[in-house]
Amino acid sequence: MKIDKNCVVELDYKLMDLNNQIWESSDEGGPWVYLHGHGELMPALEQALIGKGIGQKLKLQMQPEEAYGQYEADLCTQVPREAFAEVQNLTEGMRLAAENQDGVHAVTVKKITDETVTIDANHPLAGQAVKVEVKILAVRAASDEEIAHGHVHQQGTCGH
Ligand SMILES: [Zn+2]
Structure with a gap:
C-alpha cells in the first residue's frame, strides 16, 4: 500500500x-x-x-x-533577575518552562545580567x-x- x-x-x-x-x-x-x-x-x-x-x-x-519558522526577535523578553531566584544554576542556553497568561511555554535563557534575564520563546530550531x-x-x-x-x-x- x-x-x-x-x-x-x-x-x-x-x-x-x-x-x-x-x-x-x-x-x-x-x-x-x-x-x-x-x-x-x-x-x-x-x-x-x-x-x-x-x-x-x-x-x-x-x-x-x-x-x-523564522526567528522572531519579538519573542525575546527581559524579566527581572529576581523572578529566577528559585532556579538553580541559571545559565545562558538553559531551557526552562515559563508561565504566562497563555499557559506554560518552553523558553531558552538567552542572556543573564545582574538585574535582568532575557528569555527567548522561539523554538530552538527557529x-x-x-x-x-x-x-x-x-x-x-x-x-x-x-x-x-x-x-x-x-x-x-x-x-x-
Ligand atoms: Zn479519536
Missing part, C-alpha cells in the same frame, strides 16, 4: 540540524504513528511521503519556513534549516472513525 490521504503511517525518524546534531528521534520516543493528510507533519515532509511504501527511506532538508530522515515501517488504511476524528486510534479507539 502506498501512502496517500487517510492512511495511517508508522515511521522511524530523525530530526537533525545542519550540523547533524539530533534533536528528536524514534530511538528515544519510539516510532511515530500519524494520519496522513491531516496536517500532523510539516507540509513538505507530508508531501514527500505521498506514494511511498513500506521499507522506503527518505531524506529531506527543509528551510526554516518549512520547519519551525530560523534554521533542518534535516529529516524517515523510514516507513507500516502503512494501512485509516478506519472511518479515525478519519472522522482526524487522528490515529492506536488501541482501536481514543475514548471519545
